[in-house]
Every structure is written in C-alpha cells, then in structure tokens.
Amino acid sequence: MDRVAQVEAWLDRRSEEMARLLERLVAVDSENPPGRALGRCAAILRQEMDRLGLSPEIIDIAGAPAHLEDPCVVRGTAGDGDRLVYFHGHFDVVPAQHPAQFTARRQDGRIIGRGAADMKGGIVSMLYGAAAAQELGLLGDGRIVVHLVCDEETGSVVGAGHLRAAGLIDPAALAMLTAEPSGGGIWNAARxxxxxxxxxxxxxxxxxxxxxxxxxxxxxxxxxxxxxxxxxxxxxxxxxxxxxxxxxxxxxxxxxxxxxxxxxxxxxxxxxxxxxxxxxxxxxxxxxxxxxxxxxxxxxxxxxxxxxxxxxxxxxPSARTAPDHPAAAALARVVAGVQGAPARFEMCAGILEIRWYAQLGIPAFGFGPGRLDVSHGPEEYVEEAAMRRCAAVYALYAGDLLA
Missing domain, CATH: 3.30.70.360 (Alpha-Beta Plaits)
Structure with missing residues (x-):
C-alpha cells in the first residue's frame, strides 16, 4: 500500500469519530463577537487532542479584553524531533443567524452548522492529520506543533498575536498550514x-x-x-x-x-x-x-x-509565499496526489493568520476543507469527504517535509 492509500485508509476507519468531534465543536456557541464559551471549546479540544496522543496544554492569556470568556491558546505536539511544522487554526466563530445553527445536521455527506466551514471542520482535519502522521510513523526526526487560537474573527491580536509576542513561534519552522476554507485551493497569499x-x-x-x-x-x-x-x-x-x-x-x-x-x-x-x-x-x-x-x-x-x-x-500587513518556494512546491505535490488534480495557488480575498508566521520568514499557507462562499452563512457546511482529504494532505505534507 502506498503512503497516500495508507493515510486515507487510517482516516476512513475514523470517519465517524471525525464527524462526532465536529458535531461536538459546532454545539459550542463560541461566537466572537462577543467571545463567549471560548474556555468551554478549548476544554473539548484539549480532551480530544489528549485522546489522539497530541500532548495538549492550554495557555491562558492574561490582559485580554474583558468581554472574551476564558481567552486561551490550545497547543499540542505530535512527534519529538527538532525539525518543525506548524498546524494553526481558530475555534471562535462569527455570530449565528439563528440558535439552531449550533445543532449540527448531517445531510447528504455534509455537516451543516455554524463554524463547520470556518473553521471547526478544518480543526478536525488538522488534529486527525497530525494524529495519522504520528501513528503511521511519517514524522521522522521532526514534529508537528498545533496552535488553536480564540480570536481570529476579531483581529487575532489576542491569540495569534500572543504567540508571536511571547516567542512561541519558532522562526526556524519549515512551514505553517492553517485550515481556512480554501475550497481545495492553496491560499499562498492574503490581503x-x-x-x-x-x-x-x-x-x-x-x-x-x-x-x-x-x-x-x-x-x-x-x-x-x-x-x-x-x-x-x-x-x-x-x-x-x-x-x-x-x-x-x-x-x-x-x-x-x-x-x-x-x-x-x-x-x-x-x-x-x-x-x-x-x-x-x-x-x-x-x-x-x-x-x-x-x-x-x-x-x-x-x-x-x-x-x-x-x-x-x-x-x-498582507502576506505571501511564492508558489515556487520549495515548501509551496511540496504542498502542491501532496495536494495533487490526494485530490487527483493539479493544485492551484490563489490569494485569499480576506486576511489570514498566515501573516503572523510569514513575518518571521516561515512559508505559510491556507488550505482547508470548507468553502469560503458558504462560510458565515445560515447554511454553512463542510463535506465529510473533504475533511478526510484535507486531513490526508496535512499528514502527508508534514511527512514530506519532516521525514
């Protein structure tokens, strides 16, 4: 069995686990603004990361605005080598149009609910991608560090900004991926x-x-x-x-x-x-x-x-990693191998937290299972198959860079 098939089989066996985790995350109304239920969402993430063997910790953020409930960063690790790749995501969501959006619905291969696309579905992909890479021995002498932050929807200074200010982002990292809803494309730039x-x-x-x-x-x-x-x-x-x-x-x-x-x-x-x-x-x-x-x-x-x-x-500031950078070329190869079609590089129409890493010279990309055109809408959804494909990309990309 080749490596792609091996990773895909590992993920397929856990498809129901992945769906149940997303349903649990959608049920937490971590709307921002105002920034509610952040600690509750972080606790679920910590529990699940521990179950997946990702050695989680919760980093409390002092001095954050008072309206944020229990602002924090959830940090986890797969592997223990010196060489490093970052997976980065956010667990706050934009306000819902209706409270029913916090009850996930499974329909026609989709999970529908607030944050499914942006980006709790992407978080599930990241966590299972990291776990697959670790369990299948893909990481060699490297490691994945997962950062999950609490305030991307309101500027990201509290969460990702704290990582930067506290020196928790290593400029020597080989790459960073964030699971924003890129719809199968690679966002190598952002406004x-x-x-x-x-x-x-x-x-x-x-x-x-x-x-x-x-x-x-x-x-x-x-x-x-x-x-x-x-x-x-x-x-x-x-x-x-x-x-x-x-x-x-x-x-x-x-x-x-x-x-x-x-x-x-x-x-x-x-x-x-x-x-x-x-x-x-x-x-x-x-x-x-x-x-x-x-x-x-x-x-x-x-x-x-x-x-x-x-x-x-x-x-x-804007951020950009050239599509011919070796880290970009490696990601394009992995995406093409998993999706069965050439990867496309695009600029995100908005801003991305890749900027916090790119400013340190780290090649940084957005790649996630959701679609931007349904994110933030009343019928926001993510395809379950897309979550698994994205998780495979995450696992294989880390293996490509670190093995």
Missing part, C-alpha cells in the same frame, strides 16, 4: 487590512430649538462621502496575484459597516460614528493608504467645521 472608527462630535438640542444644535449626523454624511469615493477608486486597482475567478481583484473597502449616534428622534444628534474596513491588495502600501484615508476625513471635517476623531482599530 492586508486597515480598519477605522470615525467619531463625530456635535451638540444636542431639542427639535424646537434645532437651530442651536450642531448636527453630528449631517457632518457624518459630509465626512463619509470622500471615503466612499476612495473606496470606489481602490476597487478599480487590481492585483496581479492570482485569485479565485469569483473573487474581485480590486482592494475591497466597506464604509459604514457599523454606524450610529443620537439619543432620540426629536433631538439634534450630538454624536455619530461610522466604521471603515478595508482589505488591501499586496501591491498597496498600508502606511501610505492610512495617511490618505486620515487626510480625506480630516479635510472633509474642516470644510464643514466638524469635530472628528479617528481610531485605527486594525492595521495588518
């Missing part, structure tokens, strides 16, 4: 991000004396218009990096994803705010674009005498 909150201060007044107030909403409209024009301009600046055919190649910016203000319908609003969230192509200089955005807002405020304050809530 950067700039996120802002713009607050406008006015002066309240009763509608009967509206002439004495300063309408923060009117100022918001004036300040937001040049940002909207900027967003349209950036959407027309296309990347040269290959992307999925369904993904727009321009930098994507949302103006007013969150907005609000005022105290009552009959009171001149004394305050207002809106957000700006952008996913920037690798060709863009984030420092330059942040200055441009800030200047547009400040200049518009001066035109109408508005009082504004701008808070940068996120600034994260």
């Amino acid at each position: 950067g991000a700039i996120s802002l909150r713009v607050d406008i201060q006015g002066r309240e007044a009763h509608v009967g004396q509206a002439d004495t107030g300063v309408n923060a909403f009117e100022h918001l409209l004036h300040v937001a218009r040049p940002v909207e024009r900027y967003a349209a301009e950036m959407a027309g600046r296309h990347t040269a990096t290959p992307m999925h055919p369904d993904d727009a190649t321009g930098t994507m910016i949302v103006v007013g994803g969150l907005f609000g203000g005022g105290s009552n319908f009959n009171v001149v609003p004394g305050s207002a705010y809106f957000t700006v969230d952008g996913r920037y192509n690798p060709e863009e200089d984030l420092g330059v674009e942040l200055k441009r955005l800030t200047a547009l807002i400040e200049d518009a405020a001066v035109e109408v005498g508005a009082q504004v304050s701008i808070t940068t809530t996120q600034s994260q």
